Amino acid sequence: MMTPHLNRIYLGAAIVFAIIYLFPLYWMYVTALKSGSEIFAYPPTFIPKDPQWGVFSHVWEVRGMGRFIWNSLVIATGTMILVAGLGTGCSYVLARYRNIWIDVALFLVLMLQVLPASLMITPLFVGFSAVGLLDYPRFAVILAVTAKAMPFFVILVRATFMAVPAELEEAALVDGNSRVGAFVSVVLPLARNGVLVSAILIFMQAFGEFVYSKSIIQDVNLQPASVGLNAFMGPNTVEWNNIMAYATIYVTPILAAFVLLQQRIVAGLTSGALK
Amino acid sequence: MTQELQIELNGVDKHYGAFHALKDIQLAIPKGAFVALVGPSGCGKSTLLRSIAGLETISGGEMKITDEVVNNVPPRHRDVAMVFQSYALYPHMTVIDNLTYSLRLKKTPKAEARKIAEEVAATIGLENLLDRFPRELSGGQRQRVAMGRAIVRRPKVFLFDEPLSNLDASLRVHMRKEIRALHDRLGATSVYVTHDQIEAMTMADHVVVMRAGVIEQQGAPLELYDRPASQFVAGFIGSPAMNFVDGVTNADGTAVTLEIDGAPELKLPRQVACNQKVTVGLRPEHLSISAAGQGTITTKISVIESTGSTTYVGAGDTGKITIVLSERRDISVGDTIDLSINAKDIHLFDPHSQMAI
Numbered sequence: 065m066m067t068p069h070l071n072r073i074y075l076g077a078a079i080v081f082a083i084i085y086l087f088p089l090y091w092m093y094v095t096a097l098k099s100g101s102e103i104f105a106y107p108p109t110f111i112p113k114d115p116q117w118g119v120f121s122h123v124w125e126v127r128g129m130g131r132f133i134w135n136s137l138v139i140a141t142g143t144m145i146l147v148a149g150l151g152t153g154c155s156y157v158l159a160r161y162r163n164i165w166i167d168v169a170l171f172l173v174l175m176l177q178v179l180p181a182s183l184m185i186t187p188l189f190v191g192f193s194a195v196g197l198l199d200y201p202r203f204a205v206i207l208a209v210t211a212k213a214m215p216f217f218v219i220l221v222r223a224t225f226m227a228v229p230a231e232l233e234e235a236a237l238v239d240g241n242s243r244v245g246a247f248v249s250v251v252l253p254l255a256r257n258g259v260l261v262s263a264i265l266i267f268m269q270a271f272g273e274f275v276y277s278k279s280i281i282q283d284v285n286l287q288p289a290s291v292g293l294n295a296f297m298g299p300n301t302v303e304w305n306n307i308m309a310y311a312t313i314y315v316t317p318i319l320a321a322f323v324l325l326q327q328r329i330v331a332g333l334t335s336g337a338l339k
Numbered sequence: 340m341t342q343e344l345q346i347e348l349n350g351v352d353k354h355y356g357a358f359h360a361l362k363d364i365q366l367a368i369p370k371g372a373f374v375a376l377v378g379p380s381g382c383g384k385s386t387l388l389r390s391i392a393g394l395e396t397i398s399g400g401e402m403k404i405t406d407e408v409v410n411n412v413p414p415r416h417r418d419v420a421m422v423f424q425s426y427a428l429y430p431h432m433t434v435i436d437n438l439t440y441s442l443r444l445k446k447t448p449k450a451e452a453r454k455i456a457e458e459v460a461a462t463i464g465l466e467n468l469l470d471r472f473p474r475e476l477s478g479g480q481r482q483r484v485a486m487g488r489a490i491v492r493r494p495k496v497f498l499f500d501e502p503l504s505n506l507d508a509s510l511r512v513h514m515r516k517e518i519r520a521l522h523d524r525l526g527a528t529s530v531y532v533t534h535d536q537i538e539a540m541t542m543a544d545h546v547v548v549m550r551a552g553v554i555e556q557q558g559a560p561l562e563l564y565d566r567p568a569s570q571f572v573a574g575f576i577g578s579p580a581m582n583f584v585d586g587v588t589n590a591d592g593t594a595v596t597l598e599i600d601g602a603p604e605l606k607l608p609r610q611v612a613c614n615q616k617v618t619v620g621l622r623p624e625h626l627s628i629s630a631a632g633q634g635t636i637t638t639k640i641s642v643i644e645s646t647g648s649t650t651y652v653g654a655g656d657t658g659k660i661t662i663v664l665s666e667r668r669d670i671s672v673g674d675t676i677d678l679s680i681n682a683k684d685i686h687l688f689d690p691h692s693q694m695a696i
Binding site: 231234240253 | 492
């Protein structure tokens, strides 16, 4: 049994760690609102004296953020659709069959996850260039990110499918359905939560993707917000408030979505779809 | 019951890699029969049922359903319905959608499907639950939905995979009768898998006892009880289990001497090989306690368990011999008693082959 005393110590420790972890986020928000001189003031102020609310629309206009965000959305949506489309069937097969080849396949899938994007980009770039994919740079990035994100999706969704009892599928087969029909009408609806949640996580991951986009997309008009943010920061940058405003506009929607959905996300990943 | 066959298995084999799950199964199931497959876990009874359903592909032999070879026919074209142990209700569908699932697949018009499902629901007492989801039902109600889903289809064959094992004891006894009544009303052919020999004995016309992928014996329930072909069947059918005592037949083969304290001698109903080691099977319900000096086996009571209606008496040093008494007796642990048995109720088995003599 945990004593109330010990409980309080754990709670305190949790709060301290949460503060340390969330401090940069907080600092991003307050820096965005500070004026130029206040940013460099010492001692630093924790609450802006004169919040500059106009900074957001200013940055949006000046940096052409609409275009960047749109490109990020295109890449994230494309990746999510491609990963979910290709990965769902794959995860199902990996969940339903048990033999040595499945283990080999799973091992290879996990291996892919281990390779860092910065290592993969050179061969990918050369390969894409050879087949002419660089003429469609956003699509090329979608392909590259899909390959990178697929293992994560497959591992998560496979676990979801494993939670759907095989007997339900067998009941559907005996009731007169085909394998494909049983998958679509019985297994997929029951695994829906896990698939959706994993797809959302992939979307969030792709929305923040940087390495592939930076390397593959040369045309500024096609670059996503992550690359745009990077271009904003030069060696002599002093407009920290503008940069932080950009960052704020970039991450706040995704952060809000995550906070709103987090309960369902956690539930979707941990509990099976069945009760 | 007609002699027309509904299901016919000829030399059916099933391998899982190196594991031989079904060995040369011969089984003929007439139309309208209620057949129970019984045996301990891992004996292959569920594999056999799943093979009939088409969920497992058999590795050898021939399987026919109404004279059509179905070895490679997928489940949906076999016209069989199955009730699963876990019920396997579709959790994302309401009761009515569960019931009409197969009809919708057959493109039955919606209104007609609903009508059929409602009729079936009414016969099994589900009419007020049609819009509920499976998670909102009790175990017994789920069981009924699973049955209903099978009935709605009017299949050639009903397959039951331990459908009652998740219910509590009293409901199980009740559903036992209900399933049998349903079978009779629908005139269907049923194959019922269970590990509970009482279910098999009470429900089935024909009981198939399996062990390690082999059919040990099949026949009418009482035939298995009266004339078990092997020590395994003898021990499996009947509750509490048959007592087995080592013994040796005498010089002319008309009696057997038991190898327990006092070396009692039992008269045999017919003559067998003389001076042979045998295993003697005595059903607990066939043993009776006689007045001192009048029985054949003299022993001591070591355990008494009374359920009110019946009393289980364990006799011998470790309660080795079980006796079932249906009347109350004034006995207590430590008493010396005399047991007697009718010669016709004595079973003899070969200690090596374990087959009946």
